[in-house]
Amino acid sequence: MLQGELHELKVENWMLKLPNTARLSDSVRDTAIALTKMNVDCLPVLGNSMNPIGIITNRMLLDAFINDGRDEPILKYMSREDFYIICPHDSLLDIYKLPYQYFFVVNEKHILVGMLTRNEIMKGLSTYIERKTQDLHTTDILDIILNSAYEGVAVVDKEGIIVEFNEAYSRFIGVDKKDAIGRPVSEIIDNTNLHHTVKSGIPERGVIQYIQGQPMVVHRIPLWREGELVGAVGMLIFEGVTELYRIYERFLEKTLQIGTIKSQKLFSNRIGSNSTIEQIIGTNDSIASLKRMTRKVAKTEATVLITGESGTGKEMFAHSIHDLSHHNQGPFISVNCGAIPEHLFESELFGYEEGAFTGAKRGGKPGKFELAESGTIFLDEIGEMPQMMQTKLLRVLQEKMFERVGGIKQIQLKARVVTATNRDLKEMVQSGTFREDLYYRINVIELAIPPLRKRQEDIPILISHYLTEICKKYEMAEKEITDEAIYSLMGYEWYGNIRELANIIEKLVILTEGNTIDLRHLPNYIKRQHFSHTPSLSPINQMKKEEDNKEKEMIIQLLEESAGNKSKAADKLGIHRTTLYKKLKKYGLL
16 A cells, blocks of 8 residues: 555544543533533543543433433543544554444543544545545446445436436336436436536535435445546445445456455455345345345444344344444354243353352353453344343343353443344233333334235245255256246245245255256145136236236326326325326326
8 A cells, every 4th residue: 555545544634633521520410511512422531641531422421310410420420441542643444443433542642632433434434445446447347336236326427317227226216227317317316416516526425315305325426537527426325335345346356466456455344244134135115124224223322123023034134233333343142032941041141150050160151241242142032031031131231231140240241232032022011021121122223024925026036046045055956946836935825934935945946856846846735825727927927017007006096186286196106207207108197
């Protein structure tokens, strides 16, 4: 890396210089007033030598007020661990992967001279990546952007006319790709500024744009060729600059020698963090919405409760939260609460000291909470947790502290807690078998995963995926499946959800002779639910036809309600007026 690039990434170039601070003797009340006036969410706490010794945040102050400690000094409530000390000459590349939200910058005398949060770090890295991609001729990475970005990507020429438009954008705004290309971007995308970007040549990163009423984070990057502004690319970015990191590395892989790539990879740990969520298969609206919500909540510290029937993929979503969070450098520890004997629960979660009970290991043993330090602990089937342990877990979540069995030392909880259940916890609260206060503590954000029978359109995609994967697993020639067999599988209830579907496909791959799986190969209990007639259309086409008929009826109804006013009808449908005209033409209603 060149000397100039090293300097560009130094902490001193991105830190908040001489931040506001608090002192040990300050009261909770005065500190809260100061935070409000400064419009910040935390303050470094300084010692007598102006050295940082702690941090006080809004959440800590809220806990103090709840415990009637408003007139007490902040010393009692501040944290001495939720920050990391760095120097002005440190590089952002060295600290971005550390599992901390706050970084205090000190000089050689250990005096506080600045502060960094995740926002400043991401801003610095984003600027660096953008400059690097421009240096490597951004027009050359256009095909990589379109093929790698799983969020919306639109490209315009120097006149602001859309020349490329990927499927993700098409699905999001409800305009077909073929209808978008060749049209002015301002007619297709709400509140866009992309046509101004191609005039000004000024990039915009991480700006908010309202699209169909939803606030979206977008990047707008001008495209240059031999010094001439030739267009611009707009990207919907839900994961900060992670997508840009991936695009940049794929560009390097295509333009540089493999040996050079291995020595120059910049963000390899971070880039792998999306892998789990990308393995969640489905185009159903509810699954797409859940994936968007997962990306959002992963960046926070909010407790998440994942609900859904057995086999729906709750652990996949939990792993996705871990991978996309700043805890992803730590371990992911999964605990099945339904598989632990009641008398072993406490020692399994919290560990035990030597001699705590008969048979205790020499030297003691760490529990799951300790093993998950700096990572994520996933408490699956939390509805099976004994009530005694519910009380202890609530205390741990409130105080962020726990003790080993037989121990006296307080251990700080340094892991994110994610929970899941296939039971109705609200009903359990009403019946008195699950603590109400624990329920509300773990259920700040709920991710409710729908059963497979509620997302029938995803069944053919899942079948195709598992056919390919299982044939590879057993090194067999890839098998095909007939429309009639798919139609029958789509009609089955799938109470075992995706896990049951995967098992059925594995069984069919192993036992079916030849390379084609037909209706006759399916288990009898699935064939019994098959309709007596065979549809004239394939399952996918038949479903599409039914959806089109429903959409046509809805449009006719809303046009009648709007007295023929197409703008009002489009608003009620939640689509752009241009999109409505396309649909009217499609269904012969013009």
